[in-house]
Amino acid sequence: MCEKIIFHIDVNAAFLSWEAVYRLRVLGGTKDLREIPCAVAGDVKKRHGIILAKSTPAKRYGIQTGELVAEALKKCPGLELVPPHYDLYDTCSAAFMEILRRFSPIVEQYSIDEAYCDMTGTCGMYGSPAAAAQLIRRTIRDELGFTVNVGVSSNKLLAKMASDLKKPDMVHTLFPDEIRRKMWPLPVSELFFVGRATTRKLFSLGIRTIGELAQADPCLLKAHLKKHGLLIHQFANGIDSSEVLEEIPANKGYGNSMTMPFDAQSHEMAEHVLQALCETVGSRLRKDKVLCGVVAVDIVYADFERISHQMHLEEPTDVTRILVRAAARLFRESWNGMPVRHLGIHTSGIIPKPEEQQILLFGWERLKKLQDIDRTADEIRNRFGEDSLKRAVYLNSPICHMAGGISREKKSVNYQEVNVE
Amino acid sequence: MRIPIDVIATFNTLGKIKPNYIRLEDEEHQLRTFRVEQVEYTKEEKWAGIPVMVFLCDIITGGLKKQITLFYYREQHKWMIDRGEKSWMWEENLV
Numbered sequence: 001m002c003e004k005i006i007f008h009i010d011v012n013a014a015f016l017s018w019e020a021v022y023r024l025r026v027l028g029g030t031k032d033l034r035e036i037p038c039a040v041a042g043d044v045k046k047r048h049g050i051i052l053a054k055s056t057p058a059k060r061y062g063i064q065t066g067e068l069v070a071e072a073l074k075k076c077p078g079l080e081l082v083p084p085h086y087d088l089y090d091t092c093s094a095a096f097m098e099i100l101r102r103f104s105p106i107v108e109q110y111s112i113d114e115a116y117c118d119m120t121g122t123c124g125m126y127g128s129p130a131a132a133a134q135l136i137r138r139t140i141r142d143e144l145g146f147t148v149n150v151g152v153s154s155n156k157l158l159a160k161m162a163s164d165l166k167k168p169d170m171v172h173t174l175f176p177d178e179i180r181r182k183m184w185p186l187p188v189s190e191l192f193f194v195g196r197a198t199t200r201k202l203f204s205l206g207i208r209t210i211g212e213l214a215q216a217d218p219c220l221l222k223a224h225l226k227k228h229g230l231l232i233h234q235f236a237n238g239i240d241s242s243e244v245l246e247e248i249p250a251n252k253g254y255g256n257s258m259t260m261p262f263d264a265q266s267h268e269m270a271e272h273v274l275q276a277l278c279e280t281v282g283s284r285l286r287k288d289k290v291l292c293g294v295v296a297v298d299i300v301y302a303d304f305e306r307i308s309h310q311m312h313l314e315e316p317t318d319v320t321r322i323l324v325r326a327a328a329r330l331f332r333e334s335w336n337g338m339p340v341r342h343l344g345i346h347t348s349g350i351i352p353k354p355e356e357q358q359i360l361l362f363g364w365e366r367l368k369k370l371q372d373i374d375r376t377a378d379e380i381r382n383r384f385g386e387d388s389l390k391r392a393v394y395l396n397s398p399i400c401h402m403a404g405g406i407s408r409e410k411k412s413v414n415y416q417e418v419n420v421e
Numbered sequence: 422m423r424i425p426i427d428v429i430a431t432f433n434t435l436g437k438i439k440p441n442y443i444r445l446e447d448e449e450h451q452l453r454t455f456r457v458e459q460v461e462y463t464k465e466e467k468w469a470g471i472p473v474m475v476f477l478c479d480i481i482t483g484g485l486k487k488q489i490t491l492f493y494y495r496e497q498h499k500w501m502i503d504r505g506e507k508s509w510m511w512e513e514n515l516v
Contacts, residue, residue, distance in 0.1 A: 021469040026471050096470070
């Protein structure tokens, strides 16, 4: 039996690379965005102005993903900015996954630009795991035009750490016998599942590198970081038994949120936004045939203070109107009166929708009516498009009637307005 | 940059596509039609996951045979050429 071989494939600067290839090869432009200081960024005017992806030349100016456009421009005044283009990213991602499926029987899509491949047993076909990895890397580059990093190992954790080593366009191996040399010298913040808070705690325990974490006393880690501490200790030692899963596990929660283009200063405006978010969440719950039992509202104020408030519903539901009422109540209970820049709805306590209707003692007819309205709205929107049916209050509103997720303007780029060279 | 053009093409029983005529506007906004004499080669490209068929075609213009690259964008059903190619298509041969 072949030893387990797992690959982790990661597209280099996905959003930027994909837009670069699109402009160069599909639109027939002459400029390669990957070769100049360039970044994909949201619309500053809509207050979505953060860096989503950057080119290698941009990295040299210290530009970071997630920072504000204004900050990035201070570091590099000549930075070229391009808008997000999510429909393109979906196309690129699908083509990328399709190539991976040619090589591996089990592909787990981890995100829009990352995937794990279980290559166990394929060693006979390509010679060695590294040879297979190189073939995947070259095939994606030659057919689709963008570069990836491939991490090769015997488990998912090490494969993912491997793909994060030197970039771009490279294959790295990180088998258990290599972790001492390649992984232990790295700072502990580079380890998968170690975030800012954990890094701080580890620093205070005198642990700065992955090697130090691997050799630390597990009891000490458990005392300070509980189960998480034991997990990262295992990871630092290259131990991970998780499987590559083709099928995505069912969602444990459904939520949508949005940062508004202006601050909400009244109940009415906030509820206007919450209702639009509930329309989206409701339709997603119904699409997946689930009900939610818990609703939460997240508020982010203009000064970036956050607060969250949740409640259990009387009965699990998928009815938009019930979600809206719950959200409105949660908002009123927790709002401190200050201007709000971001609102979110999150539902949890997800159960599959039962076949038989649940009959409440009171309000049965009203519930049935609301369910009929929702079902009809879903059918009309599926047939004629999302915008074919909307509540009248959204006609002249700057808020989209089904808010949250990727907003319309980020899905495509109007190349008439954008100058493509 | 690429610009869209009008094309007449034939689809044979094996599903093969062959461009026969192309038509586009010149600088004076006059429509000019060219017959495709021969397709030198065909290639399928999928840059950024977008399927495009590439045809290298011979056309006769100004008494000379010239080569031009046609791009058929499968999903949009549009035919395009590089803007740069457009200008030399009606260069008259000064003898």
